[in-house]
Amino acid sequence: MTDQLPAGEPPLGALACPEPEDRPDLWPTTARRTADGELALGGLTVSEILADAPSPVFVLDEADLRGRAASWSAAMAEEFWPNYGMAGGEAFYAGKAFLTTKVAQWVLEEGMGIDTASRVELAVGLAGLEKVDGYEATTRARRLGLHGNGKTPGGGDHRGTPPGGAPGHRLPGGG
Secondary structure (H helix, E strand, O other): OOOOOOOOOOOOHHOOOOOOOOOHOOOOOEEEEEOOOOOOOEEEEEHEEEHHOOOOOOOOOOOHHHHHHHHHHHHHHOOHHHHHOOOOOEEEEEEOOOOOOOHHHHHHHOOEEEEEHHHHHHHHHHHHHHHOHHHHHEEEEEEOEEOOOOOOOOOOOOOOOOOOOOOOOOOOOOO
């Protein structure tokens, strides 16, 4: 084992996250530096966020998430428009990325579905679906996907997949 870095690589202590203006694809669309250099997200500075929530804190910018969800939904609907001779297309948010009932609600309101891979993700997705589309929608759950390894038609899996879940299949009544 060697302590030497490859040629041209900075020492680990010198690594820094790129600034929002240098890599906007890595930051929420609302990320900015204030006049005194403090990072602000969604109109709040980091010090304002930390005054309300102890560190470490996970910050999710609602406006950014909604905007990206709406963009993906629109792009898929346009690209796979049935009149182009395709069966239509839908964008699905990957529940494994970060899923709460509120996040589920936001992405569903912006036209996305939710991709789930466990009983917990499915339950959270159903709770969000009920808030957006009403209880009746949860009996069809057409806007939720269920996938993953080890699903068995009769007994679920070790992660708690509901009985009847199968790899690559939507929930009953789904597309």
